Amino acid sequence: FACRGAACYRLPGPRGPLCVFRNQLPRRNDTYPEEPPPEEPPPDTTAVLPHRLRGGAALCRVCGCLGPRVCGRCHRAAYCGPEHQVLDWRRGHRRSCGQHAAGGDSADAIPEHNEFLFPEYEILIEPEEPESPSDSSVDPDDEQGAVDTPKGLKEQEELRATGSAGKACQSLDEETLEAMAKHETEEDKVFQMFKERVAAEPEQIIRYCRGGEGPIWVSGENTPEEKHIPNCSCGAKRIFEFQIMPQLLNHLQVDSLGESIDWGTLVVYTCAENCGDGNEYLEEFIWKQDFSAGSS
Ligand SMILES: [Zn+2]
Ligand SMILES: [Zn+2]
Ligand SMILES: [Zn+2]
Ligand SMILES: [Zn+2]
Structure with a gap:
């Protein structure tokens, strides 16, 4: 939630x-x-959101949790409990209640523009491919090395920039600067690793x-x-x-x-x-x- x-x-x-x-x-x-x-x-997932799980259990129109309680008038709108039934009644079910009782799914479907529910999707589960062996043995002449070089330069530039700013205001000693630069570099590394892992399956x-x-x-x-x-x-x-x-x-x-x-x-x-x-x-x-x- x-x-x-x-x-x-x-x-x-x-x-x-x-x-x-x-x-x-x-x-x-x-x-x-x-x-x-x-x-x-x-069949067609773009139509209306299902108000039931495929197993048949009714879902609350407001929060999407199990909805064993139904509206006493239309017997179609389902709710998890009295709180959400009252909320939905005030938000408009009092007007739509029973209107589509003759047929069609829209009355008991979860309403569109529901400010509580996020849209539903199916999640496809796939194993992550193990890293290819070429990734682990880094040859200094290969692409990996080439990518690293400009990054190293950039870090040095950043270091220099931080250094001169520190001198200008006289407030940061060398030790603090070193610590800050080291922290930034470590931050970069963690984020870089994250991006590389995700890149395999973006x-x-x-x-x-x-x-x-x-x-x-x-x-x-x-x-x-x-x-x-x-x-x-x-x-x-x-x-x-x-x-x-x-x-x-x-x-x-x-x-x-x-x-x-x-x-x-x-x-x-x-x-x-x-x-x-x-x-x-x-x-x-x-x-x-x-x-x-x-x-x-
Ligand atoms: Zn909040
Ligand atoms: Zn436990
Ligand atoms: Zn609910
Ligand atoms: Zn109703």
């Missing part, structure tokens, strides 16, 4: 206006079919590897240490499960003329023990990392 208010993303603290819940369903459950959906694409929106090698960070700043990641309420450690990439922002239709919600990456840590009996939502831990001010 994410707030749509851009200002909330500038609030201090690593979690941002975001929270994440885990619902660990057994294979046989009331919500999703036991078998994976068919391979062929769904459209990626999620990287999933539960308990695996961990996330790729967009910055060397504000990365959590182990002590920053709280244990699950059951007492077990939380481990890395997946990260959400900044590319997802392009699909959420959140850009407005003013400003937009923003993140560098969102990293989700979940209970290593998969606790819970499968019928509840358990809150897990999310860490928001922003791009460092210098990267672009």
Whole structure:
């Protein structure tokens, strides 16, 4: 769950206006079919958003969560609870209620321009190709070396620029400058690594590897240490499960003329023990990392 208010993303603290819940369903459950959906694409996804999961469960018109409660008048509009039913009634269902009862899907479809729901997409999951062996053995004469050279020069130039500015105002000693330059260089390296990993599959929106090698960070700043990641309420450690990439922002239709919600990456840590009996939502831990001010 994410707030749509851009200002909330500038609030201090690593979690941002975001929270994440885990619902660990057994294979046989009331919500999703036991078998994976068919391979062929769904008929026409551009028409109306589905108000039901393919397994048949109704979804709340407001928030898209399970909606076991239906409007008492039209028996078509579904809601997660009384709060969203009242909200939708005030926002216009009182006028549209029952109007399309004769047929058609539009009455119980999730309304367009819903200010709560993000658009829905199917996520295609593919394994990441392992890095080709040529990447690891860098010959100083090959392309890699050629790319490095101008970058090195640029860093030196930046160093010189910072140095002269420091001398002019007499406020920064050499040690501070060195530290600043070193920090910037390290920032560059982290961001560079991020860009190189993403370049292999630029459209990626999620990287999933539960308990695996961990996330790729967009910055060397504000990365959590182990002590920053709280244990699950059951007492077990939380481990890395997946990260959400900044590319997802392009699909959420959140850009407005003013400003937009923003993140560098969102990293989700979940209970290593998969606790819970499968019928509840358990809150897990999310860490928001922003791009460092210098990267672009
Ligand atoms: Zn907010
Ligand atoms: Zn709802
Ligand atoms: Zn109704
Ligand atoms: Zn747990």
